[in-house]
Amino acid sequence: MAFKLLSQNDFDEIFEGKDCFCGSGASYEVCHREKKYRNPKEIALDQNRFMHRSRRCPVVTEGRNCEKPVIASHSQQRRGPLKLLTENGHVLGFSGGPNAGPRGESTPELTKISARKASTFPGLCAEHDAQLFRDIENQELKPNYKTALGLARRNTLYEAVVHTDATLFLNWLQTVPTFDFQMNTAGFTAELDNMRHYAAYNWYLATLISKIETRKSARKLYFFIAKIDACLPMSATGCFCIENDLDGVKLQKFSDTKRKFSYAQISVLPQGNGTTIFSISSTNDRDMHTSRKFLESFARCGAEELSNAILRTALEYTENIYFKESWVKTLSETQRNSLCQRFDDAAYFKVGLEKPDFSLARPLDIQLEGKVVASLLKTN
Template identity: 25%
Template sequence: MSKIGRNTECWCGSGKKYKKCHSGRDKQVPLSRGDAQGVLSLFSNVSKCSVPEGVKHECQTRIVKAHTLSKGNSLKAIAHEGHVLGLKHGLSSLERNSGRLTLERIGINQASTFTGFCSYHDKELFSCVEDESFKETKKQCTMLAYRPLMREVYVKEANYKVMQELRGFDRGFSFSEQLAWAKISNVNINGAKLSLADLNYIKNRVESSIEDHSFDALNHLILHLEHVPRIMACGIHGPIVDIFGNGLQEITSLDDKRPAYMTVNLLALDDNGYMIFSWLPEDGEVAMKFIESIKNCSLDILGDRLTNYIFTFFENIFVSSMWWESLGEKQERINELMMQGVIMHVYDLSMIENESYHYNAINVRGIVELY
């Protein structure tokens, strides 16, 4: 490789000059565990109200730990002694569990929270689901979808910052190792940037419908459950397969077209269980194929397939400790599902297709379409 000028833009893609970036990188002291902890703390040290600029003048200074899954309606329904089981994020948890995702005990005050709203807007925006009976209105379904959407925007913004910081974690690496690290870093940074752009597009559409009080940006499908589910979850993702494992869309950074997304809420409201799917009408081609797989599935096994789906594609999940203990050997199956997609977003679809596991976590009674 020819010599790089000190004032030349660095080859790694950071946008910095070479002298301010990778010059002499192989001779620098490798970063420590404490350095890694400091970067990962970017996930949790952001406190801001995520409402649109037009209503920020209403904000109060106190930023609260906003629950994406209601503490009063959902988490308390499955809690034992004020705790549920969920995934703890961070380096310490991964080290404690040898790099595997594992459900751990979490207090319901800390479960499913993010510092993404001020005290005023957390109350004002979501009072229609926190303080009113669930009537399955478009407003209520929209606001239920808005919570996990905003959490995902919050997480992706933090993830983007973390990925940029991780670009510099190749101190002390040989040049060939620096090249490999830069390639991985750029893929992750570009992926985070694209995902954030997708989510902000959906966010803007949903917020416009909230501001004009039409609440018509999303279509919804509501599943009525036989009882409060033993697992609670919410999130937004681009579905790549339906509940039978049939392909729906391929998501790559090479495709200029925005992938279709769906928001999912598995929760309890008024002591009743629901699973609610929400999507933009323009994403209907993919969404309706997914919905058709639900409609075409026997109610006897639908709950088990949805359980496979939730543990495979979502991470904001909380479960009853008593239910978890009742699973016995099936716990390992759940652990394997949670590890799906963690390494390079690779999935073993045979695990999703498998019908031999019965969890008794979700029991579907009926389907309501709210388009």
């Protein structure tokens, strides 16, 4: 799926005769088509409204678009991990992360997020959501190929939808509104190009994983999946470009602009039986060597150390990360600050920004309990 930049006339056509995406009830023509922003906070609020606007299911079957209204899909099992982490109706997530309030200029903070909103995105219609995710939604997960495949597909679909919305909103922001403060919209270009590429690649990945599942592609899903004998006080899902492995080896450099970068999908999901399923995967359509080396570094991790490696990786590479509040309260102020400082959401929108080689190997002064009791590595 390719994305072309849209003009103001294109946006007029898209929103013609429709209620404005902001939820005001007014038509787009008399509302945000003439929008003048007074401060950056208004932009952050509108981006969230834009993402949760009403739209149609993007699934294509036999060449035809579904077009049924979408529901609030979850990137994590709503009856599993989120239920286990929920206390008094909420989980803790980072400011600036999905479905949380906007962050300021300082380090992100842990904030309460309604369990009903956490990990949600306007993904699919009710029929396709149930159909595509039934194998990983309503049952305890097992450390096998079927689970790894289903989790990888859900992660890529989430990233595709979210970054398509981010691309459209940034394109709209650069094209339509005016500002009462200094705003360099021309400076969006590099970020916009980056998000266009990332969104398109994740739509391709979602399709590729479906073909791998039905054996209609010669490509493969490489993965490492493990069962940990403790219900970790966190959950996380996401997709990211591989940089370094757990041993501190730089596998891909963003400065190598001629390279086709390999990506990975991560899931950390506590289960109702007192265990946690961890899955990390990568399709072999790009650099097979990079995908192998990255996944094998997790397989080499000690049985009692993997839980801590998972926490470091989730903080470095995902935004969709949630914690149990009572666990966070057991941490010292220094440990809570370390948790927030390690959450690196700013890197998502800094084109060409590379992490230090040792980023994943760098210790965190927080120790999670849990030992690997079953695992499976597939890199061939």
